[in-house]
Amino acid sequence: MEKVKKTVYFIGAGPGDPELITVKGARIIREADTVIYTGSLVNPRVVGQLKEGCSLYDSSGMTLEEVMEIILRAVERGETVARVHTGDPSIYGAVREQVDILESQEISYEIVPGVSSFLSAAASLGKEYTLPGVSQTVILTRVEGRTPVPQGEKLRDLAGHGASMVIFLSVQMIEKVVEELLFGYEKDTPVAVVQRASWPEEKVITGTLMDIASRVKEAKIDRTALILIGRFLGDEYELSRLYDKAFSHGYREGEK
Numbered sequence: 249m250e251k252v253k254k255t256v257y258f259i260g261a262g263p264g265d266p267e268l269i270t271v272k273g274a275r276i277i278r279e280a281d282t283v284i285y286t287g288s289l290v291n292p293r294v295v296g297q298l299k300e301g302c303s304l305y306d307s308s309g310m311t312l313e314e315v316m317e318i319i320l321r322a323v324e325r326g327e328t329v330a331r332v333h334t335g336d337p338s339i340y341g342a343v344r345e346q347v348d349i350l351e352s353q354e355i356s357y358e359i360v361p362g363v364s365s366f367l368s369a370a371a372s373l374g375k376e377y378t379l380p381g382v383s384q385t386v387i388l389t390r391v392e393g394r395t396p397v398p399q400g401e402k403l404r405d406l407a408g409h410g411a412s413m414v415i416f417l418s419v420q421m422i423e424k425v426v427e428e429l430l431f432g433y434e435k436d437t438p439v440a441v442v443q444r445a446s447w448p449e450e451k452v453i454t455g456t457l458m459d460i461a462s463r464v465k466e467a468k469i470d471r472t473a474l475i476l477i478g479r480f481l482g483d484e485y486e487l488s489r490l491y492d493k494a495f496s497h498g499y500r501e502g503e504k
Contacts, residue, residue: 256319256329256350258343260336260362261285265446266293268368273360281327284318289334289472291447312342316349323355336364339388340416366414368445369474372452373481375440377412381486382479385411391418391425407432412478419443419473422461429457429477438481443473454481 257276262268269277277283278297285295287306298304303322307315315331322329337343337359350357366388370377377386391403406413407429418425419441429437439460443451455463457477464473 255323255327256331256355256357257360258331258333258337258341258346258357259360260341260364261290261294261332261334262363263335263365263368263446264291264444264450265368266291266296268363268446269294270360270362273362276328276360277330277332279328280330281325282318282322283330283332284315285332286334290332295332312345316346319346319350320353320355333362334365336362339364339366340390365442365445365474366416366476369414369440369442369476372442372445372450373440373476375476375481377414377478377480379480379486382482382484383410383412385409387411387413388416389413390416391421391428393418393421403428404431410478412480413476415475415477419464419475420470422464422475425475426457426461433457433477437477437479440476440481441467441469441473442476443469443471445474 257280259273259276260270261273277295278299280298280302282303282305283295283298284305284307286308288308295304305318319329319331331346333341333343335341338361343359347357347359378384387406387409389401389403389406390397403415403425408431410432415425422441435458436456439455439457441453441460441464451467451469451473453460453463453467453469
């Protein structure tokens with residue numbers, strides 16, 4: 249069977265600010281015949297400019313089967329479908345299970361990447377995850393809750409690396425997060441919690457492992473927030489060699 253022309257697009261909507269979606273993603277949404285987005289997470293303004301006659305669905309209360317039924321019916325009608333995910337679809341996006349169904353039906357698709365909330369959070373803080381002399385590794389993870397984590401990926405195990413870390417989907421268990429992190433990080437390690445990064449109602453809480461839990465509770469933050477931890481949040485680091493006048497590379501001869 250010949251594959252259907254690309255009619256399904258999985259689009260990263262970005263962290264919230266409607267201007268942080270890619271130009272390509274925004275164009276596809278404007279041109280789509282059917283748009284499905286997660287209303288509980290995606291800023292409605294991202295899907296605020298649709299062409300006349302476009303069918304718009306909020307998948308917040310849907311099951312996988314219900315979402316795929318809408319997509320497959322739209323494909324049968326020869327429509328272009330935009331499946332809009334928050335941030336970037338590759339990070340906690342549950343995109344693989346949808347893609348597998350399309351592939352089983354020999355339906356072509358394209359994934360349009362987006363700006364993840366962990367990138368937007370760093371931008372809001374004015375910080376860099378990979379500071380020279382501090383950390384050259386970034387760990388993206390979540391604490392174990394109703395959804396288990398594979399062996400070796402428990403937070404206490406990852407904390408032992410001392411790398412820059414971003415913890416998704418876990419702020420409601422902030423005390424447990426701190427308890428696990430203390431297996432690897434020192435008590436005075438700086439921590440930031442960013443709720444709804446890039447949204448008008450963005451909220452930023454900073455502290456250390458010693459006090460961040462109480463600060464988060466006081467701010468009444470229990471969802472849609474990232475936990476950032478590591479010395480990259482501090483002020484001590486080495487200057488980059490890329491711009492060091494004594495460092496040579498393929499585009500510049502360093503001073504002797």
